[in-house]
Amino acid sequence: MSEPFRVLVLGGTTESRRLAEILVPDPRLQVTSSLAGRVSRPSLPPGDVRIGGFGGADGLAHWLRAHQVDALIDATHPFATVISHNAALAAATAHVPLLALRRPSWVPVAGDDWHPADGLPEAAEVLSALGARRVFLTTGRMGLAAFAHLDAAWFLVRSVDAPEPPHPSRMDVLLDRGPFGLNGERDILRRHRIDTLVTKDSGGAATAPKLTAAREAGIPVVVVRRPAGAAGVPVVTTSSEAADWVVRQLSGSG
Structure with a gap:
């Protein structure tokens, strides 16, 4: 053989x-x-x-x-x-x-309000420029230090495992693993009164419904470009x- x-x-x-x-x-x-x-x-x-x-x-x-x-x-x-x-x-x-x-990669469609960023530190700068106050942060538990100085904003951080410091002082954690459905994403945005979404351009269908939910709600999305x-x-x-x-x-x- x-x-x-x-x-x-x-x-x-x-x-x-x-x-x-x-x-x-x-x-x-x-x-x-x-x-x-x-x-x-x-x-x-x-x-x-x-x-x-x-x-x-x-x-x-x-x-x-x-x-x-x-x-x-x-x-x-x-x-x-x-x-x-x-x-x-x-x-x-x-x-x-x-x-x-x-x-x-994900591609914006009509109705999307996307704001590109090269890396998490630039995404934090974009959030400040947008005046974001209630942020749905879906970039994972790594790299939260880039947002730790944004004391004016409250963050809902979604990750598979609990994040460790440094991270934003005003933060709740949602432990969950994709794929995520559209109705669930709509509910998160509505229930937590989210005004800005932050995501990496991960692509694929498993986490894309959040983009649709943000578009429907008229919420700006900060999209971190791929390296x-x-x-x-x-x-x-x-x-x-x-x-x-x-x-x-x-x-x-x-």
């Missing part, structure tokens, strides 16, 4: 779990999904799973070699810039083909496309 074609998926996203669901049943493949371990109760994909960091680009390159990985897929969050940069360096060092799986991806890495936008890429790599390996 020939050796399996070994695939490492850097995951933690809906797309990465769907990719594992597609790939794992293929008997020719051995699929390992790697999760960062930043949430206490991650939703585990099928197949082999490892949790935790690799120790930078060198550590990841060592892991790729030690486990004889044949293909690497970066299916992490669009804002996980450190691991994406390390993946590009490690793949080049270990001579392993690399693909990035990125859900498409640039690693240069030279091919990108696909669906799990099916990523699975097709794996099959092509498998066929090319002989």
Whole structure:
């Protein structure tokens, strides 16, 4: 029996779990999904799973070699810039083909009142300029220090796990995990009298209903732009496309 074609998926996203669901049943493949371990109760994909960091680009390159990985897929969050940069360096060092799986960015439609920002500190500046008083902050529990000085505003922070200081002094926390429905998002905006929404351009359908709810309510949305991806890495936008890429790599390996 020939050796399996070994695939490492850097995951933690809906797309990465769907990719594992597609790939794992293929008997020719051995699929390992790697999760960062930043949430206490991650939703585990099928197949082999490892949790935790690799120790930078060198550590990841060592892991790729030690486990004889044949293909690497970066299916992490669009804002996980450190691991994406390390993946590009490690793949080049270990001579392993690399693909990035990125859900498409959100695109504003008629009626949206979007205010772009390059990073969380700029998003805080935009909030001040807008005179925001009751803010629905959906950027996760990391990076709340950027908003800690905004004493005039009250924040509703939604995250999977409870945030740690520093964070805004006037803040309530809503512990929840997507996907989120439109009716639920409408209720949050109405019940908490939200006047401004802050979000990262994560893309995808799981958290998009908040944008629709904000548009219906006439609420401005501060949208943090995505950082640039690693240069030279091919990108696909669906799990099916990523699975097709794996099959092509498998066929090319002989």
